Amino acid sequence: MKRIEAIVxxxxxxxxxxxxxxxxxxGVTITQSRGIGAGERPILRGARGTAKFEAAYNKIAxxxxxxxxxxxxxxxNTIMNSVSTGTAGDGKxxxxxxxxxxxxxxxxxxxxxx
Numbered sequence: 385m386k387r388i389e390a391i392v393x394x395x396x397x398x399x400x401x402x403x404x405x406x407x408x409x410x411g412v413t414i415t416q417s418r419g420i421g422a423g424e425r426p427i428l429r430g431a432r433g434t435a436k437f438e439a440a441y442n443k444i445a446x447x448x449x450x451x452x453x454x455x456x457x458x459x460x461n462t463i464m465n466s467v468s469t470g471t472a473g474d475g476k477x478x479x480x481x482x483x484x485x486x487x488x489x490x491x492x493x494x495x496x497x498x
Contacts, residue, residue: 387450387484388459389443391419391452392475394443396467403466404449407458408435410498415446442473450482 392400394416404412419440451459460477468474487497 385450385485385498386453386456387448387480387482388456388463389478390447390463390467390475391477392445392447392463392467393473394445396475397445397447399466400463403449403462404459407455407462409449409451409455409459410424410439411449415448417444417446418442419444421476444475450485450498452495481484 390400397414399454401412401414420441447463456479460479463477484493485497486493490497
């Protein structure tokens with residue numbers, strides 16, 4: 385099993401979730417966060433609208449799913465195709481091994497829980 389973690393711009397979140405549903409991924413966990421990377425940060429206006437300043441962080445989302453090894457390429461391609469604009473700041477995808485997993489309710493383990 386593999387854990388796939390995609391860090392993307394928050395406004396692209398619905399694109400990923402919809403694409404992963406179509407790809408029949410069992411489930412995803414989404415964390416809204418802030419970060420600094422290669423992408424441009426938004427310009428914010430002061431309370432009266434006269435001052436402008438660059439936001440300290442970008443609003444990003446981290447999408448995590450665990451899939452069988454055979455689905456990794458499909459999931460990665462689905463994520464890239466649904467959010468890529470070809471510019472810096474589109475995001476990153478990280479893949480790590482999952483040695484064991486457990487479903488708390490059923491007390492089952494392994495691939496049975498995906």
